[in-house]
Amino acid sequence: CNDDNSRTNTISLSGTGVAPLGPTLLLRTPARVVRPGEELRASIGLAGLYEDLNADLYIAVQLPTGEVLYYPSWSVEPSGLSVSLPAGFNLAPTLFLRMQYTEGSLPKGEYKLFAALVEPGTHFELISSIAQASWVLY
DSSP: OOSTTOOOOOOOOOOOOOOOOOOEEEEEOSOSEEOTTSEEEEEEEEEOOOSOEEEEEEEEEEOTTSOEEETTTTBSSOOOEEEEEOTTOOEEEEEEEEEEOOTTSSOSEEEEEEEEEEOTTSSSOBSSOOEEEEEEEO
């Protein structure tokens, strides 16, 4: 085109690369509402592991009363599971909690489930996202 309104624009962009996000945990509860006689289940998954990782995995559930219990002993004392994972490791959602809910076996109300990877021995210096899920017992 040879008219006076045609122009060529050059745009230059520069910057630095951003490191990929850390690992991402996923918590899944198949049922949002659980009634007596039904199963209470929860699964955990992991993706986005771009380098070898040594970490502590914490999983906790907050009861309707506000009390927090930590997996695997389900006690009030924080306890993590030491994990060593190779770069590229992914975990499809894997069942870690399965129990039959019967009337009166657990307090009714909302239960909140959390999971995170933290630096070994630090309790809560996060390496991953904090995964969350919840369900309501009726």
